[in-house]
Amino acid sequence: MTTTRTPSLGRAVRIGLGLALLATIAGISVRAYDYRRVVQWTDAQVTPSVQLIVPEAAHGQQSMTLPGHLDAWISAPIHARVSGYLKSWSRDIGSQVAAGQSLAEIDTPELDQQFEQAKASLARAQANARLAALTDKRWKNLLASNSVSKQEADEKAGEAEVAQANVLGAQAEVDRIAALEAFKHIAAPFAGTLTARNTDIGDLISANGEGSAALFTVSDTTRMRLYVEVPQGYADAIRPDMSVQLDVPDHPGVRFTGHLIGNSGAVNPASGSLLAQFEVDNPKGELLPGAYAEVHLPMAADQHTLTVPATTLIFRAQGPQVAVVGADRRIVLRDVHIAMDLGDRLRIDQGLKPGDRVVNHPSDSLAQGDTVQIARADGDGASRAE
Template identity: 85%
Template sequence: MSHDATTAAPTRTPKLGRAVRIGLAVAVLATIAGMSVRAYDYHRVAKWTDAQITPSVQVVTPENSGGVHGLTLPGHLDAWISAPIHARVSGYLKSWSRDIGSQVNAGQSLAEIDTPELDQQFEQAKANLARAQANARLAVLTDKRWKNLLTSNSVSKQEADEKAGEAEAAQANVLAAQADVDRIAALEAFKHIAAPFAGTVTARNTDIGDLISANSDSTPALFTVSDTSRMRLYVQVPQGYADAIKQDMSVQLDVPDHPGEQFTGRLIGNSGAVSQTTGSLLAQFEVDNPKGDLLPGAYAEVHIPMTGNSQTLTVPATTLIFRAQGPQVAVVGADNKVALRDVHIAMDLGDHLRIDKGLQPGDRVINHPSDSLAQGDLVQVARADARQE
């Protein structure tokens, strides 16, 4: 019995050892698998971290600036002729016959002023003229009589000369009185306010019964008449583009109240000097306006043609870097490292720049560079499909 018990124990030991070895093997495999997964995850995270550390940039390629390009500048329109009409005589407005928007001819009446004081002055001046003429006639007759008396030695030569002088003075008084009558008659004509030329009444600042004060700087114009068959277009051209203003050049202009329609202006002159206040050259253009579509005082966008230089390159203005070194752009090299280049701006077109120094055709220029971008930084170029996403 005891012998059987001792012989059964060794048969269970190998089974227990095999289970332990299997367990250890499974544990080792699990450990290796776990370490492999962790190593894979580590490398993947490290790769993702490196990708995040390396900034992604968008690049653009400079374009050749040859050919004809346009520069858009603001401008304003004025009537070819515009005359504010003030009163030359004082009184009260008796009536007006033309309102704003009315078409008038040269010399056509616009209004009439009631001038009772001036009328009385006119009557008085005519009376003074009549008195002067009567005095002159009497003085002439007296002069003749005294000359006849002088021939018979009835009067002295001194007395005769005095009468002759009085006759001449009387004639001069007639001329003075006549001039006064003519002056007031001219003022009487100003009671009727007339259009100085054919055009459109663009302003009326008076009404019946208004007190009219003549020759007062503080008094607004009663009417404004403008000739709008042609228009004057004024454009302030920055000094950097002043050489684009050439004789006999033409420009295209747009106005907000006529979208999609363009008008043509012809250069008729410029100021010939750069304003110290605005730093610009004032250019004046003539624009035909037969239908009256353009209005005085209107804003216009003026497109000025400009001939480009074949040696200049055009890049977006968003590529420019402003630092203490001056204007720069960041170019991505073949090794994806950043090179900062000093550039010279030949022309600023607002949203685009023309560069004549510092860039080469085919350069990859970083668009919207960050402020921290430095020389030699490693970057990665964003794919076009990634930017679209």
Template identity: 65%
Template sequence: MSHEHAPPAHPRTLRLRPAVIGLLVVAAVTAAIGLALRAHDYHQLVKQVDAEAIPTVALAAPLGSMGAHTMTLPGHIDAWISAPIHAQVSGYVKSWNKDIGSHVEAGETLAVIDTPELDQQYEQAKAVLVRAQANAQLAKVTSQRWQHLLSSNSVSKQEADEKASEAAVAGANVLSAKADLDRLAALEAFRNVTAPFAGTVTARNTDIGDLVTADSQSALPLFTVADTDKMRLYVAVPQRYASSIRPGMTVSLTVPDHPGKSYQGTLIGSSDAVSQASGSLLAQFEVANDNGKLLPGDYADVQLPLATSQAVTSVPSTVLIFRAQGPQIAVLGPGNKVVMRDVHIAMDLGGALEIDRGLQPDDRIIDNPPDSLAAGDTVRVASGKESSHGDE
């Protein structure tokens, strides 16, 4: 009986099986390491993107003590005295002696008006006076004679009284003629147009040969004379700061045509009323003009010292956000979270804003906030830009 034996396993196949398993294990470990590295890189990338998504902001620098400050307001400079000189008599301009820019003394002749019609009236008035004086003299002599005749009963008393009355009427006619002559003499004096006070001629609106009419409402003044040794400064002060206008206060002012030069003005009065049209109080200041550099009509930038209420916070204008909710300011809250504050602007001073509602004294205000900034956003404070308050 024969027995068949199974052939023995191939020794090479037995040797390959552990190697394949090892390779599979290495591949699995390598894949796991690769996946772990990719996951780590992904998480790092997410963190980096999230970190870059957090906006970096700067905090507004403090503006210093706000117990008092100055506000720049427009002002208008005018002459201390300015007088338009009109013709008091009708006639033709015979000559003019002073032009614009000329300095004149009080009573100095500016122009001469030729008045032929007035001259004729004056001569006629003198003749009327002479005739009235002659009539009065005759009536007086006649009255005296009739009084002598009355003493001898040669005339009646009534006739003597009539002659006395005629003498009195003649005397009154003399007074009337003399008054009319004096009036015309006064008008003759107005042929010479004179300066009412010492000053500078700022306008000349006439020339030789011009016809001028007295008491014309539409006629331009022949001359304008202004006293500019000192000037008046007018400033419209907003109603909110009307209480800061106090007697004796001084202001500093500059004019565009003299850059770098500052002038001082002293309060001499105010309107003591707020204009309904502008909502402002008109204040008047006196400004010395010894060198004559200030001109009537000059525009001035006036630095007005104003006392500010303790409840008002002054911030740079760059912190303001204008949105549908109205004016807002972004402040830094706990955990560097953005908090939006609705504020009320008491006064816009150009580079600064005065806020009387909505801010707290210890608020950390974000300067130049991005347009996309919203309440609750986490922000990063730029290095070296955080205020002394530190993190909440």
């Protein structure tokens, strides 16, 4: 007797087809899910993520940092007035000297000989003057007795006057060389610090040599002069009786105060800046001549300006711009006018409004109308896109 298995075979085929269909549907679903994830990831990569800042309104007293340099209150380079060889020096750099104190001595053999010759010439002129005076007196007595003519007596009187004039000339020459002899001793013109010594024993000294270095330099550093180049746009910040704070690299964390002495009253056409001069007390000698200083210039706040970081600025052919994100997350490029450059911050008086969302660190490829996603900072400081 034959058994028929056709129904069982048909059921197995149907089950197999069902399983295949389910596997196909599952594969298509997985691929569709992966495709959506790829599309979302691609869109996220194409849409740039930006960080936003809100402009700050100006308030209170602000300051602008400018470079400045310090000079001694008085600084005198000392040159030689006589030629010779340096015989000795008694003060070195860093020494405190008093007014009139000797710094060095110059050996001047030629000048010494000229001095002796001038004194000898004076003695000869004085002797000739005495002889001429006696001769004049005798001839006047002879004229009284009509022993000589008046012409001859007048000639002797003239010779006596010439001899006396020669005495005055010889005396002036002696005084001149005596004054030069005093310059053999180099003295400090005022009390201060010896900041330079450019000579040594045995050096040949040339008097008033053009281009020759000063033998010594004496500086009064109890007070300092601070010079600051203020850009023309901020020249109105220089006001009478104003004070500034300054920092120097060799004294970190220490603030010094300078008081305005005056300004140049004109803008330098080469630099476009106004030179301002301040006085800084230096009783402890902490500030050094020629030193660099960072000067904090006080500025009155302008209520019509907004402050943004300098990292928000975009420089293109159109001029300075910033990127603002609208409510639809699209970029709007705005032309701005910089009222004041404070280094790491900018004061903008045109192109921004309070509450604008400004892109910080904009990329070079950012363009008008681009759609962006806004990055927010999490508690750990990492940025997340919204």
